[in-house]
Amino acid sequence: MPLVVQKFGGTSVADPEKILAAARKAIRAQQAGNQVVVVVSAMGHNTDLLIELAAQVNPNPQDREMDMLLSTGEQVSVALMAMAVDSLGAKAVSMTGAQMGIQTDSTFTKARIRTISPERINKLLADGNIVIAAGFQGIDQDFNITTLGRGGSDTTAVALAAVLHADACEIHTDVDGVYTTDPRQLPEARHMCRISYDEMLELASLGAGVMHNRSIEFAKKYRVPIHVRSSFSDTRGTLICDASESPSAAVCGAAMAKNEARITVQGVPDRPGTSFGIFKLLADEKITVDMIVQNVGEKDRADISFTVPKDELSRAKRTIEQACQSVGASGFTYDEGVSKISVVGIGMAKQTGVAQQMFRAIADAGINIQMITTSEIKISVLVSLANAQACLRAVHASFSLQQQPLDAAVWEELPARTNTQADLQKLVADLQAADMEKLSLSDISLADDQARITLAGVPDNPGLAADVFDAVAAAGVFVDMIVQSYDGFEGETSISLTIPRKQYQACLQAMNALANKFNFRSVHGSEQISKLSVSGIGLRSHTSVAIGMFEVLAAAGINVEMVNTSELRVNVVVASHHGVQALKCLQGRFGPTRTA
Numbered sequence: 001m002p003l004v005v006q007k008f009g010g011t012s013v014a015d016p017e018k019i020l021a022a023a024r025k026a027i028r029a030q031q032a033g034n035q036v037v038v039v040v041s042a043m044g045h046n047t048d049l050l051i052e053l054a055a056q057v058n059p060n061p062q063d064r065e066m067d068m069l070l071s072t073g074e075q076v077s078v079a080l081m082a083m084a085v086d087s088l089g090a091k092a093v094s095m096t097g098a099q100m101g102i103q104t105d106s107t108f109t110k111a112r113i114r115t116i117s118p119e120r121i122n123k124l125l126a127d128g129n130i131v132i133a134a135g136f137q138g139i140d141q142d143f144n145i146t147t148l149g150r151g152g153s154d155t156t157a158v159a160l161a162a163v164l165h166a167d168a169c170e171i172h173t174d175v176d177g178v179y180t181t182d183p184r185q186l187p188e189a190r191h192m193c194r195i196s197y198d199e200m201l202e203l204a205s206l207g208a209g210v211m212h213n214r215s216i217e218f219a220k221k222y223r224v225p226i227h228v229r230s231s232f233s234d235t236r237g238t239l240i241c242d243a244s245e246s247p248s249a250a251v252c253g254a255a256m257a258k259n260e261a262r263i264t265v266q267g268v269p270d271r272p273g274t275s276f277g278i279f280k281l282l283a284d285e286k287i288t289v290d291m292i293v294q295n296v297g298e299k300d301r302a303d304i305s306f307t308v309p310k311d312e313l314s315r316a317k318r319t320i321e322q323a324c325q326s327v328g329a330s331g332f333t334y335d336e337g338v339s340k341i342s343v344v345g346i347g348m349a350k351q352t353g354v355a356q357q358m359f360r361a362i363a364d365a366g367i368n369i370q371m372i373t374t375s376e377i378k379i380s381v382l383v384s385l386a387n388a389q390a391c392l393r394a395v396h397a398s399f400s401l402q403q404q405p406l407d408a409a410v411w412e413e414l415p416a417r418t419n420t421q422a423d424l425q426k427l428v429a430d431l432q433a434a435d436m437e438k439l440s441l442s443d444i445s446l447a448d449d450q451a452r453i454t455l456a457g458v459p460d461n462p463g464l465a466a467d468v469f470d471a472v473a474a475a476g477v478f479v480d481m482i483v484q485s486y487d488g489f490e491g492e493t494s495i496s497l498t499i500p501r502k503q504y505q506a507c508l509q510a511m512n513a514l515a516n517k518f519n520f521r522s523v524h525g526s527e528q529i530s531k532l533s534v535s536g537i538g539l540r541s542h543t544s545v546a547i548g549m550f551e552v553l554a555a556a557g558i559n560v561e562m563v564n565t566s567e568l569r570v571n572v573v574v575a576s577h578h579g580v581q582a583l584k585c586l587q588g589r590f591g592p593t594r595t596a
């Protein structure tokens with residue numbers, strides 16, 4: 001019999017009427033001939049209320065007790081949902097994470113799923129029950145209750161769909177699908193009928209709160225197609241699957257992460273191992289770091305800037321104080337009034353001028369860019385919080401995201417699961433190996449045909465990044481990595497880019513011309529750099545990859561010149577003469593591989 005997982009988020013179970021409406025949907029799915037598992041979140045804003053309550057008792061509550069508290073929100077919902085189904089004449093049994101055998105590691109408040117034992121659920125389904133599963137929670141091996149992180153019910157739903165080999169995984173929420181950006185921020189955002197796993201994963205981890213990013217890791221790994229749709233109607237939503245909406249569009253969506261903070265560690269001794277020292281301490285504290293930019297300063301000292309979620313700032317500050325002492329940095333600054341705006345699209349990997357277009361749109365809106373980082377399928381900029389929405393709007397309009405691309409896919413019914421027998425065996429093997437959310441790496445490679453150009457002492461004015469990349473594009477240069485560092489005190493910044501080695505001279509010439517016009521302090525670079533990449537799934541939340549790369553390279557005395565991270569890849573740039581040795585170090589650390 002087909003099996004459907006239906007997840008209802010907080011707003012979809014916010015009151016008794018909504019719970020009854022969700023129960024009716026589940027019963028309809030059962031009557032249509034499916035076995036049905038319903039995953040529910042805490043009612044309305046209950047999780048937020050519980051967090052506020054905890055803060056009134058203790059400003060720094062223990063993570064274990066937070067999970068004990070927060071898991072009660074979902075426990076209320078499952079019981080009420082089972083009662084609602086019963087009152088409408090069907091059979092239902094509610095289950096907590098522990099009862100479903102959702103075993104996690106012990107990282108309280110951000111636990112990862114290790115195993116799920118589907119036997120009890122399968123038995124209840126076979127007896128004709130609708131199984132009502134509590135989202136967001138599990139249990140560790142010492143029987144402590146754990147939670148998966150905010151928004152984690154999506155991950156419960158997709159993980160259950162994977163292990164139960166569900167035919168459909170429906171995420172019922174308060175929007176009727178995935179939009180080109182948050183429709184609450186920009187009313188002109190457009191509904192998409194399809195988006196690829198890679199794009200959704202990247203958008204989710206860059207601020208598109210419609211899906212929990214780790215749920216997309218699961219979906220991609222276990223090939224679970226997801227249908228995001230409205231809980232309040234039966235209209236078609238958005239399919240998250242292998243393919244993008246449009247084969248030609250460079251950008252499919254934009255995201256804003258409003259609750260970001262920037263930290264700049266100043267005067268870091270510029271020798272191999274210091275970045276590792278700093279980021280290792282942050283990783284040990286499970287602090288999520290993004291937009292890492294290193295800026296080589298004067299007298300062999302560097303500034304390192306990065307962003308953290310605002311609610312992790314106070315922990316990050318404590319950690320950085322320690323880090324400054326242990327690596328001998330002179331101090332740090334931070335800013336809570338910043339926002340990260342990103343564009344995402346698989347198509348940008350093959351097209352030139354995407355960054356230029358984004359920076360020009362931001363410049364035309366009169367907004368200053370504080371930092372830039374890119375990866376193969378995303379470009380992120382940091383701007384002041386006050387400018388965030390205007391920046392998002394400018395970028396969204398610049399890529400005409402409000403208009404459907406001419407070659408956009410049309411809606412297709414949820415495709416049949418494409419898992420082969422081999423996939424299924426792998427799934428079972430993963431479960432037996434007892435680590436569903438374990439890191440999965442696919443490739444380690446070395447690109448040895450690259451060059452780097454760095455523009456130092458660039459006046460920190462709106463529009464300069466746009467001028468630089470206009471000039472780069474006019475010279476016909478294909479840019480790969482871009483980083484712009486933060487340097488708020490001197491009123492200047494530095495921009496580094498990697499390009500194909502054969503375009504080095506042309507790019508250098510264009511940049512020197514620009515430097516004369518705008519009075520940059522210097523233009524320098526290296527024709528001899530190598531880019532090393534480690535690819536996989538979920539590399540932002542699996543911080544061990546970036547940290548491990550820093551660690552082995554530092555141990556070998558190899559200096560990391562540039563770094564960028566995405567969900568799919570971590571790239572580092574080193575001097576070419578270190579390339580092969582660096583590749584060997586990474587292979588030693590992460591396993592066998594090939595070169596590119």
Ligand code: ADP
Pocket residue numbers: 008009010011012041151172173174175177178179180181182183184207208209210211253
């Ligand atoms: P639930 O409680 O159902 O899990 P969430 O609030 O977590 O719901 O997610 C739904 C919300 O996500 C929407 O109301 C919308 O404001 C927000 N959102 C952010 N980015 C997007 C996007 N790209 N497409 C659709 N919704 C988005």
Ligand code: ASP
Pocket residue numbers: 009010041042047048073135136149150151152153154
């Ligand atoms: N109730 C949890 C939260 O609010 C989990 C979820 O809704 O997905 O974050």
Ligand code: MG
Pocket residue numbers: 009151154209210211212
């Ligand atoms: Mg959610």
